[in-house]
Amino acid sequence: MSRFLSNATNRVDAKGRVSVPATFRAVLSSQAIEELYCFQDFHxxxxxxxxxxxxxxxxxxxxxxDPFSLEANRMSLLIHGGGIFMRLDSEGRLMVSDFIRTYTGIEGEVTFAGRADYFQLWRPDAFQAAQNAAREELGRSGPRS
Structure with missing residues (x-):
């Protein structure tokens, strides 16, 4: 297993932790990833x-x-200024910190969505709405070749 696939929704516990799906933990383990780079999605x-x-x-x-270009500055602002490193605890849980809550609006539940070589944390209703919109758009235009 070398890719993050599918999606799952898990509850945030009373201490603000959420269990990362076993299939996602297996991918992390197979790639010996212990430190997680987390950043706010661009879109x-x-x-x-x-x-x-x-x-x-x-x-x-x-x-x-060019390090002085507007594009470089914008990208750094997002990937450095909008990113942190985190670790799973010994039981495979991730702390749903203010960094996560503020940007996503996540409260009692988290949807984990596989994105091949990374995964995402979503508020469940926002994930469902985005997935439905993507499905509808692809249904209208069809996938580009």
Whole structure:
């Protein structure tokens, strides 16, 4: 198992922790990812989570830009200023911190959505609405080849 696939919704416990789905933990384990890079999605009210390689991928893109350009500054603002590192606890739970709550509006439940080499945290109703909108748009226009 090398990709984050599917979605699952789990409850946030009284201490503000949520269990990461077992299939997602298996991917993290298979890739020896212990430190999670988390950042605010560029388009959706979701938090993207992956290993340090996810941050490195964005930083490689930044290296190709003029460091004084508006694009480089915007990207750094989002990937550095809108990102943090986190770890799962010994039971595979993630703390739903203010960083996550403020950006997503997550309260009592979290939807985990696989995105191939990373996953996202969503407020369940926002995830369902975004998925329905994407399905509707693709249904109208069809996938591009």
């Amino acid at each position: 959706y009210p979701a938090i993207n989570i992956g290993g340090p390689e996810l941050l490195a991928r964005f930083e490689r893109r930044l290296e190709d830009l």
